[in-house]
Amino acid sequence: MHLLYPGSFDPPHLGHLDLIARGAALAGRLTVAVAENPDKRPLLPADARLDLLRRLSAGMPRVEIAGYRGATLAFARAQGATALLRGLRTAADLDHERGMAEVHRRHGLDTVLLLAAGPHAHLSSSLVRAAAAAGLPLDDLVPPEVALALAPTP
Ligand code: ADP
Secondary structure, eight states: OEEEEEEOOSSOOHHHHHHHHHHHHHHSEEEEEEEOOTTSOOSSOHHHHHHHHHHHTTTOTTEEEEEEOSOHHHHHHHHTOSEEEEEEOSHHHHHHHHHHHHHHHHTTOEEEEEEOOGGGTTOOHHHHHHHHHTTOOOTTTSOHHHHHHHSOOO
C-alpha cells in the first residue's frame, strides 16, 4: 500500500513524525505531501518545510517527501497513492476529516485515519508557532533541526 500524508507541516513537529513512522510501517510506502498554498503566509516557506522533512526522514527507507500545489486528490492520483493518511487528535479533527474523506471517497480515494498517540498526541503546528513566538523552549515539541530553524536570528 502507498499512503499519501498531506498537510501544511508549518512547522513539522514530533506528532507529525510519530504519524509518519506509524503510517510507513503500516503501508510499506508513504509520501509526505507538503501543501504549498500561495494564498497563505506560512511561518516557514515551503522549501524550508520540505528540506526539514527530508532531513528528518533520511533514515526512513519507506518515506518520500514531495511538495504540491492545488488539489490533494489530483496530486494523490498523480503519485499513484492507494489512500490518504490523516491523524486524529480530537473530536474536532474527526468532524473536519469526515467531510474531506467523504468527498475524496466519492472520487475513488479512501482515507486512513490514525489516532494521535503517545506524549505528542496533543501537539499542533499552531501550538509550536505560539511557543516559538513567546520565546519558550521547543525541545518537547519539535526535533532539534526544527527548533534551530525557528530560533530568532540575532
Ligand atoms: P493541515 O493544515 O492539513 O491540518 P497539519 O500540518 O496541521 O496540516 O496536519 C497534517 C496532518 O497531521 C493532519 O491530519 C493532522 O491531524 C495530523 N496531525 C497533526 N498533529 C498531529 C499529532 N500530534 N499527532 C498525530 N497527527 C497529527
